[in-house]
Amino acid sequence: VTSAVRPPLSRTAIVDATIELIGTSGPEAFTMRRLGDLLHVDATAVYRHFRDKSELLHAVGDRLLGGATEGIDLDGDWRSIVVTVCSRVREALLQHPHLAASVRDAPPLADAEFAITEALLQQFLRAGLTPRNAALAYHSVIELTVGSATIDAAVHALDPAERQQRYQAWRDAYAALPGRFTASRRVATHLYRGSANDRFVAALRQLLDGVVPPS
Amino acid sequence: VTSAVRPPLSRTAIVDATIELIGTSGPEAFTMRRLGDLLHVDATAVYRHFRDKSELLHAVGDRLLGGATEGIDLDGDWRSIVVTVCSRVREALLQHPHLAASVRDAPPLADAEFAITEALLQQFLRAGLTPRNAALAYHSVIELTVGSATIDAAVHALDPAERQQRYQAWRDAYAALPGRFTASRRVATHLYRGSANDRFVAALRQLLDGVVPPS
DNA sequence: ACCTGAACACCGTTCAAGT
């Protein structure tokens, strides 16, 4: 009997498997043992290729952020470009909340992060901001993007029906508040409406309007 | 020999101890076993008062966010009120970064979170927004606040000298990028300038300007 | 060179038993 020849592990294969694991079963499903199972390898074999779990997550982070600046027409409307890049970053962070930790700990993650920063700063300069204000705008949009991803991450893992159910439960909670919470009761029905991504884009566009008032 | 009479555990005492544990040794030092040690009690005794770890963190979160809406003159300038409340929320999250996780998982945390939501929504309604737009504005400022806290948390834990050193290292990294990163090199010297809190306030004010264009 | 498998030092949590 000839057994199937398994190619040796590689950093690339491990990163692929990690992303698959997170994608299918949610971020909390990622453990080294489960990763080993998926790779049909002992869990500890991964340690030959990555020093530890955080180094692996780092590599995953760079992979996921890698697509954020791909194939973008850098001469289009600057607002739209910023929205697209940030939406992609948010999407990548949503896939993997652990990623937010890597992002916050050491900004210059790797190539992907530099490319994102360059793209955003470029657009802010194109929009006519001074370098100083471009830097501020960059910090602002990144903060909003990371915050949106952080907040939405848990709900994002649910399937659509469960998600809507949870949003409804939250609306109900605000609607049921006692007397002194007049504003909450009045607004309750409008909270968590639409997709989280739409809310993010709306927020980002408003932020950009504050940065460069629309003419 | 009369042994010292230990008062029975209470939710309050457990929350106090948890905050102490996090405050002194960093958030990763918090485990149920260590909490038990600090309380001079078996780790599992806590389970009589809290269903599980996440419920305990929930209560801790509410305690820390409790001060965010205290003593605020709700008839002042609405922008300033929003900035103050959000700054306090950010400050609370910064002190205890792992709290951001509890915040994101289940918005209706408890009393403190309802009070914050009410205060913010109230101000947005005062500013003339429709309930629908007030809800959007609320989501926006919370996302920015959580994002700012998430990003700044790691650096915030450093002492000022180390912090400036790290910011300088990041500026240097961007300044040293190769040819095609023109925008990054041009803006590098302006990145991470001023205090993180000032950057946050600047971002928040710009967001508010986008929400309600200044007259 | 690359992987295995036992082992270590932890986790959160349950539950019968104690007082």
Add this chain to the structure above:
DNA sequence: ACCTGAACACCGTTCAAGT
């Protein structure tokens, strides 16, 4: 009523041993 302590089902990681 409240807490203990053993136990369970996990973790990430190390390291000698295998091939």
